[in-house]
Amino acid sequence: MNTQNSETSIGANTHELRDCIARLTESGERFTTAIPALSLFRREAPTEPVTGMYEPSVCMALQGAKHVTLGGDAFVYDARRYLLTSLHLPTVVQICEASVEKPYLGLRLKLDLKAIAQMMVESELPAPRVQQSNLGLAIGEMTEPLVDAVLRMVQLLEKEEDIPVMAPIIQKEIIYRLLVSDQGMRLRQIASSGSQSNQISKAISWLKDNYSRQLKVEDLAQQAGMSTSTFHHHFRTMTTLSPLQYQKQLRLQEARRLMLTQSQDAASAAFDVGYESPSQFSREYSRMFGEPPVRDIAKLRKVSAF
Numbered sequence: 659m660n661t662q663n664s665e666t667s668i669g670a671n672t673h674e675l676r677d678c679i680a681r682l683t684e685s686g687e688r689f690t691t692a693i694p695a696l697s698l699f700r701r702e703a704p705t706e707p708v709t710g711m712y713e714p715s716v717c718m719a720l721q722g723a724k725h726v727t728l729g730g731d732a733f734v735y736d737a738r739r740y741l742l743t744s745l746h747l748p749t750v751v752q753i754c755e756a757s758v759e760k761p762y763l764g765l766r767l768k769l770d771l772k773a774i775a776q777m778m779v780e781s782e783l784p785a786p787r788v789q790q791s792n793l794g795l796a797i798g799e800m801t802e803p804l805v806d807a808v809l810r811m812v813q814l815l816e817k818e819e820d821i822p823v824m825a826p827i828i829q830k831e832i833i834y835r836l837l838v839s840d841q842g843m844r845l846r847q848i849a850s851s852g853s854q855s856n857q858i859s860k861a862i863s864w865l866k867d868n869y870s871r872q873l874k875v876e877d878l879a880q881q882a883g884m885s886t887s888t889f890h891h892h893f894r895t896m897t898t899l900s901p902l903q904y905q906k907q908l909r910l911q912e913a914r915r916l917m918l919t920q921s922q923d924a925a926s927a928a929f930d931v932g933y934e935s936p937s938q939f940s941r942e943y944s945r946m947f948g949e950p951p952v953r954d955i956a957k958l959r960k961v962s963a964f
Contacts, residue, residue: 671805672737676720678812679763692818693825695768696811702761707752709947711911712795714769716836717741718808722762723755728795729898738800742841744769744848744855745794745862747897748907765812767832771859775849777833783846792855794848794896798841807831854892857882861893865901869908870932875901909933910946917955924951 683689683700690697701722712726723736727750734754735741756762777783811828814821837845847855861882865873878901879889893901913927922930928939940950947954 671802671809672720672800675718675805675809675812676737676763678809678816679720679765680761682812682815683763691815692821693811693814695770695829696815697766698812699764699766700761701753701756702758704756705753707750709748709750709911711908712743712747712749712751714745714771715743715766716769716832717743717764717766718800719762719764721760722753722764724762724764725752725754726750726795728793731793731795731898733795733797735797739797740800740804742796742798742836742844743794744771744796744844745859745896746866747794748899748904748911749795765808767808767811767829769833769836769845771849773830774833774837774845775851777830777837778846778849781834781837783837783842792844792847792896793898794844796841796844798836798839801835801839804832804835804839807835854884855896857884858889858892858896861889861901862897862904865905865908869905869912870930872932873902873905906942907946910943913939913943913951914947914954914958917951918958927951 679698679700682691683698687700688697689699707727717724717735718740719736721737723734724741726733726735726741728747733741736755753762807828811825811832814824814828836842844855847853848859850856861878864878864881875889876886879886882889884892890900893899893904897904899907909931913924913931913933916922916927916930917924924940924943925936928936933939943954944950949957
């Protein structure tokens with residue numbers, strides 16, 4: 659009896675959240691909002707696979723479905739399941755269910771790992787006893803308390819005067835709901851100071867800020883307090899990539915952004931992100947994005963009207 663009532667309630671909240679996003683996205687496909695960490699999405703047709711960087715966040719598809727690939731692992735999330743990302747990860751993303759009649763309706767709420775650690779302290783949630791590393795991407799089951807909190811967050815967008823006071827409170831509630839969810843252990847691993855996952859997270863933050871610099875994995879491992887082989891193992895476990903592969907993806911993503919949004923030519927963008935050889939840059943760019951730089955950027959400008 660209780661199970662049936664819970665499922666009915668979750669369904670009702672999910673439908674209300676879906677309808678709210680539909681109202682707020684009637685005029686476009688992607689919206690940054692008055693809540694800085696929150697973005698809304700709407701697409702009326704399936705998309706081709708797109709390479710992009712996922713950041714620490716919780717993502718929900720309230721209508722339709724999205725397919726995400728990380729290395730050899732595939733994830734699909736929809737109105738019953740959310741995607742939890744605990745690290746900055748290079749992925750391949752595709753909206754696989756969407757139509758004019760039933761558009762894809764989704765949201766992303768960025769997560770602050772410092773806020774997660776603070777919530778663990780405030781709520782006296784224990785750190786995991788086993789300090790192991792896990793893949794930084796996971797699918798979790800939607801729950802009534804989580805959907806209810808996210809619904810109230812999105813509803814603030816229709817009452818923006820309440821955002822400064824209420825948004826931080828609801829964000830803390832959402833973090834708590836995630837920490838006690840079926841995927842909460844992953845967040846606790848990342849946020850627990852001194853854990854292997856936490857050390858890899860710090861190394862990834864360093865790489866994000868220093869992607870153009872020459873990388874010595876031994877130095878990065880030493881900063882993390884690990885041997886080089888142990889560091890490699892945990893880094894690959896969490897990202898599916900080696901540190902050098904991860905740096906390469908960061909460089910190529912940033913070069914693509916520079917060409918698309920700042921109209922840089924391929925050679926300038928390559929040098930800016932740390933490449934010394936334009937020909938090597940072009941080869942690796944084509945391997946990652948499926949087209950040489952000039953052709954890829956021309957296609958992106960045509961699609962996105964940049």
